[in-house]
Amino acid sequence: xxxxxxxxxxxxxxxxxxxxxxxxxxxxxxxxxxxxxxxxxxxxxxxxxxxxxxxxxxxxxxxxxxxxxxxxxxxxxxxxxxxxxxxxxxxxxxxxxxxxxxxxxxxxxxxxxxxxxxxxxxxxxxxxxxxxxxxxxxxxxxxxxxxxxxxxxxxxxxxxxxxxxxxxxxxxxxxxxxxxxxxxxxxxxxxxxxxxxxxxxxxxxxxxxxxxxxxxxxxxxxxxxxxxxxxxxxxxxxxxxxxxxxxxxxxxxxxxxxxxxxxxxxxxxxxxxxxxxxxxxxxxxxxxxxxxxxxxxxxxxxxxxxxxxxxxxxxxxxxxxxxxx
Amino acid sequence: xxxxxxxxxxxxxxxxxxxxxxxxxxxxxxxxxxxxxxxxxxxxxxxxxxxxxxxxxxxxxxxxxxxxxxxxxxxxxxxxxxxxxxxxxxxxxxxxxxxxxxxxxxxxxxxxxxx
Numbered sequence: 001x002x003x004x005x006x007x008x009x010x011x012x013x014x015x016x017x018x019x020x021x022x023x024x025x026x027x028x029x030x031x032x033x034x035x036x037x038x039x040x041x042x043x044x045x046x047x048x049x050x051x052x053x054x055x056x057x058x059x060x061x062x063x064x065x066x067x068x069x070x071x072x073x074x075x076x077x078x079x080x081x082x083x084x085x086x087x088x089x090x091x092x093x094x095x096x097x098x099x100x101x102x103x104x105x106x107x108x109x110x111x112x113x114x115x116x117x118x119x120x121x122x123x124x125x126x127x128x129x130x131x132x133x134x135x136x137x138x139x140x141x142x143x144x145x146x147x148x149x150x151x152x153x154x155x156x157x158x159x160x161x162x163x164x165x166x167x168x169x170x171x172x173x174x175x176x177x178x179x180x181x182x183x184x185x186x187x188x189x190x191x192x193x194x195x196x197x198x199x200x201x202x203x204x205x206x207x208x209x210x211x212x213x214x215x216x217x218x219x220x221x222x223x224x225x226x227x228x229x230x231x232x233x234x235x236x237x238x239x240x241x242x243x244x245x246x247x248x249x250x251x252x253x254x255x256x257x258x259x260x261x262x263x264x265x266x267x268x269x270x271x272x273x274x275x276x277x278x279x280x281x282x283x284x285x286x287x288x289x290x291x292x293x294x295x296x297x298x299x300x301x302x303x304x305x306x307x308x309x310x311x312x313x314x315x316x317x318x319x320x321x322x323x324x325x
Numbered sequence: 326x327x328x329x330x331x332x333x334x335x336x337x338x339x340x341x342x343x344x345x346x347x348x349x350x351x352x353x354x355x356x357x358x359x360x361x362x363x364x365x366x367x368x369x370x371x372x373x374x375x376x377x378x379x380x381x382x383x384x385x386x387x388x389x390x391x392x393x394x395x396x397x398x399x400x401x402x403x404x405x406x407x408x409x410x411x412x413x414x415x416x417x418x419x420x421x422x423x424x425x426x427x428x429x430x431x432x433x434x435x436x437x438x439x440x
Contacts, residue, residue, distance in 0.1 A: 028355025
């Protein structure tokens with residue numbers, strides 16, 4: 001008879017004062033000033049604690065951190081190809097299950113966390129991630145979303161919003177709005193197609209205690225879970241490095257980003273504003289939207305309104321739409 | 326590169342790499358990548374006005390602020406702060422001010438050797 005594998009139980013953090021002081025993503029890395037994904041990494045590793053294994057598919061957080069002999073992680077970390085983060089994580093988890101079953105590894109199952117970028121999760125790495133979710137390994141898959149392939153110089157990805165100026169979608173005479181397509185909805189992609197998943201959530205660096213609690217909740221769930229974290233990128237989105245958290249907050253206030261949890265079919269919403277600000281306020285903080293005309297912004301606003309009112313994505317408070325100026 | 330391989334091909338000792346290229350993890354700071362000379366402005370704290378809300382500690386991407394629990398004050402890490410000034414922007418008590426690096430005697434932007 002197989003012995004039940006012991007898993008870790010992480011407590012929820014109730015206030016800022018209770019956030020652990022220990023750092024596991026240490027100072028001394030080459031990320032840009034005011035890097036949103038680095039802030040995400042710091043908070044996630046704080047939440048997961050020392051008994052964790054992190055996997056980094058190719059992306060900003062691999063390229064900017066791992067010049068040889070100076071990786072800033074205080075826990076085991078491993079680089080995977082951008083395509084196969086899910087497959088490597090499945091292998092590590094399965095190996096630990098066998099070692100624990102045979103009594104060769106004493107201790108609890110470590111927290112296995114994949115820190116994929118938007119490309120490594122829902123574009124190039126989609127098949128491996130989907131395979132992990134389908135097979136039901138006990139892994140937390142985190143998608144830190146900086147809305148572009150930033151490590152190669154800001155190319156467009158399926159998470160890039162409509163109208164953004166990237167090196168693959170420069171605005172010009174033929175296509176004045178830059179990016180023409182609307183982005184993929186990552187959490188709905190996971191919720192819709194993977195019956196083994198019981199916990200999916202979105203979080204933002206603007207609300208760190210909420211982010212830490214969601215990571216801990218996801219790690220406590222047995223089986224795969226998915227977290228989508230909004231991490232503004234000062235270089236790619238072209239705003240001042242000091243405004244990373246401000247931009248993330250504004251995204252929630254305008255409806256560009258919605259913080260919610262999905263637990264076994266039940267939605268709960270966090271940080272829903274009573275009244276959404278017009279999307280224009282968010283867009284004018286960033287240079288990547290500077291070329292857009294009013295017609296383009298109206299198209300974006302219509303997309304956001306439709307997404308907030310769509311059936312199947314209930315919102316806790318009534319959505320009043322943008323204020324009339 | 327294993328030791329045997331290094332001896333065979335006379336590779337200098339500082340280029341020896343352990344099997345699998347596994348490297349030790351840093352404990353408190355990663356001294357191999359000092360980023361303090363990136364900044365042009367540094368946040369200066371007024372301890373009298375500080376309310377210990379810990380916003381700077383939470384929002385710093387480089388983990389350069391931490392709480393000294395004995396002295397009840399925030400401590401700043403000069404060696405690694407990149408000067409993004411998120412802490413100045415997010416401080417609710419307005420006790421942080423950005424000051425130009427050239428105002429300080431040991432301002433880290435003054436490198437002895439050019440790059």
